[in-house]
Amino acid sequence: MLQVYLVRHGETQWNAERRIQGQSDSALTEKGERQAEQVAERAKTLGITHVISSDLGRTRHTAEIIALACGVDVTLDSRLRELDMGVLERRNLDTLNEEEEGWRRQLVNGTTDGRIPDGESMLEMSERMHAALNACLDLPSGSRPLLVSHGMALGCLVSTILGLPAWAERRLRLRNCSISRVDHQHSPWLASGWVVETAGDISHLDAPALDELQR
Numbered sequence: 001m002l003q004v005y006l007v008r009h010g011e012t013q014w015n016a017e018r019r020i021q022g023q024s025d026s027a028l029t030e031k032g033e034r035q036a037e038q039v040a041e042r043a044k045t046l047g048i049t050h051v052i053s054s055d056l057g058r059t060r061h062t063a064e065i066i067a068l069a070c071g072v073d074v075t076l077d078s079r080l081r082e083l084d085m086g087v088l089e090r091r092n093l094d095t096l097n098e099e100e101e102g103w104r105r106q107l108v109n110g111t112t113d114g115r116i117p118d119g120e121s122m123l124e125m126s127e128r129m130h131a132a133l134n135a136c137l138d139l140p141s142g143s144r145p146l147l148v149s150h151g152m153a154l155g156c157l158v159s160t161i162l163g164l165p166a167w168a169e170r171r172l173r174l175r176n177c178s179i180s181r182v183d184h185q186h187s188p189w190l191a192s193g194w195v196v197e198t199a200g201d202i203s204h205l206d207a208p209a210l211d212e213l214q215r
């Protein structure tokens with residue numbers, strides 16, 4: 001059975017300011033760096049053999065801290081990036097007008113192929129996230145990879161493994177530096193293929209970030 005750990009990056013400046021990042025980027029806050037150190041301490045106990053990260057700065061920084069603790073290198077995979085949120089990237093959630101708020105909400109209200117203008121659909125993101133996860137099946141036997149990615153991207157991956165539609169991702173609260181785990185198994189009793197072992201665990205953090213949408 002292959003076990004794959006999924007970690008969201010540490011808190012960033014824009015998470016703290018409620019600004020939309022998507023495939024734009026902002027630096028980890030001090031708190032975000034501390035979260036990354038705490039998730040790294042936990043990762044050290046898990047026998048991680050590979051750290052694979054989205055190529056955006058906030059995930060790379062988090063992944064480097066984890067990889068150093070685990071004594072492995074970081075491999076970058078752009079398929080693990082956050083949803084491309086088009087014209088809304090860099091905007092503050094509190095300053096969107098009604099039309100812009102409608103674009104944002106259609107992503108989480110049941111339109112799998114809806115997209116923000118110039119952005120990506122949840123379905124497109126789901127396909128690239130599954131491709132990145134399935135690539136772990138080609139690692140040598142005995143590998144235990146840890147993927148560092150983003151809130152919506154990981155939420156979409158876990159939701160679709162559970163059989164929920166890609167747009168259901170906001171039903172899962174994956175806070176900064178939370179750990180989820182999915183296993184690939186063949187079982188006569190349980191589902192064969194990917195199953196969700198745990199989602200959104202933050203028990204290793206002393207000061208969990210608020211979900212940016214909850215502030």
Ligand SMILES: O=C(O)[C@@H](CO)OP(=O)(O)O
Nearest residue numbers: 020021022082150151152
């Ligand atoms: O892009 C963003 O602003 C948020 C959305 O949830 O994602 P993350 O902080 O995980 O990259």
